[in-house]
Amino acid sequence: MPPAHPPEFRKRAIELARTSGKSIGRVAGELGISESCLRHWVALADADEGKSEGLTSAERKELTELRRRNRALQLENEVLRKAAAYLAADNLPNNVPGGRRAGRP
Incomplete structure (x- = not known):
């Protein structure tokens, strides 16, 4: 299993996915992570911030x-x-x- 990414990296990746105007797949590719990983991080952040159910x-x-x-x-x-x-x-x-x-x- 690959090592965990630092919280700062995750936070920045989520911010880029939300604000860059690019697709999540493209942002994930540029950051060197899988698309499903970035989608998971965004979904968790949305739930933590009360933006979505979960x-x-x-x-x-x-x-x-x-x-x-x-x-x-x-x-x-x-x-x-x-x-x-x-x-x-x-x-x-x-x-x-x-x-x-x-x-x-």
Whole structure:
């Protein structure tokens, strides 16, 4: 993955895309970045400035963190669920059919 561009570069690229009168593809080519990258930057800037619908940069960052935390909690719950089932089965009396200790002396 290529290195991230500095914020000043992004800001200037967005400004050029908005004010130069050139197409985004042409501006992107002159700057040596992909057209989709510049379109993405412009769309994010529009959302951050309230010019368009969509998530702001801060909201995107928060959503990413919440999704990461949600995955971790789901994994923890699954581990706890399996541990509880294992311990519950281990505590069954010896004479209960289907218990882990059934049939053992």
